[in-house]
Each structure stands twice: as structure tokens, then as C-alpha cells.
Amino acid sequence: MKSALHLGLLAFLLLSAQKPGVWTADIDQIRQTARLIPGRGPLRVNVLKFAESRRAKKFSIKGAPDEPSVQARTAVQIVYTDGYIMLDSGMDQQVHNFFGRGVVEPYDSDAAREVERALVGARSIVVTHEHGDHVAGVIHTPLAKDLAPKTILTRDQVKTLLTNPQMPEIQLTAEMASRYNVIDYEKYLPFGPGIVLIKAPGHTPGSQMVYARLDSGREYLFIGDTAWHMDGVRQVKGKDAPWIQEDEESLKAQLIWLNRLYNTDPNLFIIASHDDEQRRDLVAKGILGGKLER
Numbered sequence: 001m002k003s004a005l006h007l008g009l010l011a012f013l014l015l016s017a018q019k020p021g022v023w024t025a026d027i028d029q030i031r032q033t034a035r036l037i038p039g040r041g042p043l044r045v046n047v048l049k050f051a052e053s054r055r056a057k058k059f060s061i062k063g064a065p066d067e068p069s070v071q072a073r074t075a076v077q078i079v080y081t082d083g084y085i086m087l088d089s090g091m092d093q094q095v096h097n098f099f100g101r102g103v104v105e106p107y108d109s110d111a112a113r114e115v116e117r118a119l120v121g122a123r124s125i126v127v128t129h130e131h132g133d134h135v136a137g138v139i140h141t142p143l144a145k146d147l148a149p150k151t152i153l154t155r156d157q158v159k160t161l162l163t164n165p166q167m168p169e170i171q172l173t174a175e176m177a178s179r180y181n182v183i184d185y186e187k188y189l190p191f192g193p194g195i196v197l198i199k200a201p202g203h204t205p206g207s208q209m210v211y212a213r214l215d216s217g218r219e220y221l222f223i224g225d226t227a228w229h230m231d232g233v234r235q236v237k238g239k240d241a242p243w244i245q246e247d248e249e250s251l252k253a254q255l256i257w258l259n260r261l262y263n264t265d266p267n268l269f270i271i272a273s274h275d276d277e278q279r280r281d282l283v284a285k286g287i288l289g290g291k292l293e294r
Helices: 005-014 027-033 093-100 109-121 132-138 144-150 155-163 230-235 248-264 276-284
Strands: 044-056 068-080 083-087 124-126 151-154 181-183 188-192 195-199 208-213 219-222 268-271
Touching (some): 027 188, 027 195, 044 093, 044 109, 044 276, 083 109, 093 132, 151 155, 155 181, 230 248, 248 268
Parallel strands (some): 083 124, 151 181
Antiparallel strands (some): 068 083, 188 195
């Protein structure tokens, strides 16, 4: 896997700028960007669930019935011939407890240790956004100083973590932030062969999607928490969770775009981080591997 982040930082200057206040994306341009860095693409993608939250589905999709639903807490591994990238970093038990809001929810300590081992072995680590279940694994951990030099955070993510973190455990100081690789880009950023970061503020100011094209040609679009369940994409409906604050206009534009892709591009797998039903289905079909590699 060839690391060419410096090329990516130059390449984004050639891409069209985002119009203020209007979120848009072009899948053809994203595919073109994925080819900017030479080298063989990733071979496969693995996902591991290490915890879950049990919430009524009505919170994940506006207008959904008040029925039980599982939100999986996951980390993703994108595997190349000579290394791998981790997408999102998991969290420890203390951070997990925050999300239960006083209710004890399932946490798989063995799986969490697998995520930690994968972070240690990763060539680089990217996070979809700056919430605890995605970023705590590189901040609220004894390994933070070792993981920081290979962790990529965007400037918007760092700003939130410095000034308005979701919880005290993931707050950064200026000195802590200086240890991480902090980047900024306008719209798309080629991150490695076949990999593109897509700026997508909405769920949080620092949210981004990640496009991955395997060497085989199979495509994935990891959407983080743009939708908590794929029904949000299928129905173009946002969340209805009173404990979160989002930019609903940007999210609506993102859901419309994702819905169009979902209905017109069946060979592109759109992955929602917390959709446990989708995760189980794609692992069963071999679209995603169900274990992290060392």
C-alpha cells in the first residue's frame, strides 16, 4: 500500500469547490479521484462489531414504529496486499457506558481488544466523524501516543474535539492535537489507491464518507452516521433522536444523493456504520469479512 497523502493534498486543489451552504457530490468524480494515486487497490474489507446499543427504531428513522432495534458499534478494516487501513477506532467500556445513558448495554471486551490490536497493526487510521464510538479508540486509550502519528483527523474534527466534544473522555488539548495528522480538504481527498475521503458535514461538523474501490472492481461507500439504518437512505428520512443536533439541510441533501445511488448503482455497497441487520447480511453473503486480520 503506497502512502501518498501529500499528493492527495495537492490533488484536491484541482477539484471543484463546494458551493457554500449546498452539499453535493458526484460519484463519477469520486471514482476518478480514486484513480489519482497509483498502485493496486484494496483486496477486501472486514468489519467487526464490538458493542451495541438497543434503541427504538423510531429514533433512527423519523416516522418509524416504536419497535426494538439494535445499533451495532463497529470498526472497519480495508486490506491491501502489504498492510491495511482502519476506518473508525472503537471505544473502551467507559465511553461505551456514556451511550447507555444509565442502562447497561452489551459490550464485547474480546472484540474490543481485537479492534485495539488492529489499530496497533494498521498502516493508517481514519475516522468518519468525531463522536466517541468512532474516535475514542485513538484518544481515550493508553496507546494514544503510539496511535496518534498514524491517525488522520480533519481540521473540523479536531475543532470539535478541542472545543465541543461529545463527552469529556475524548476532549483534546492543543498539545494532544499536535500529535495527530491534521488535514483539511475542500470536497474530495484521494487517500490511497482506490480510497477517497468525501467531506460530508451534517451529522457532525467533521463528518466524512469514505469511498473504496477494490482491486476486483467492487465498490463500497462508508457513510458513517449519515444514516443510522439503511432505511433512512431507502426512505430518505433522517433521525428523530432528541439527544443529537445535526445540520438537517445538509443531511437531507446527502440522503437524497445516497438514495439515488442506492436505486441506480446496485454494484456500489452503501454501508451504514450502525445498521446491524445490514452488517449481518453482508457478512453472510461474503461482501464483508466478519473478522479483523492481523
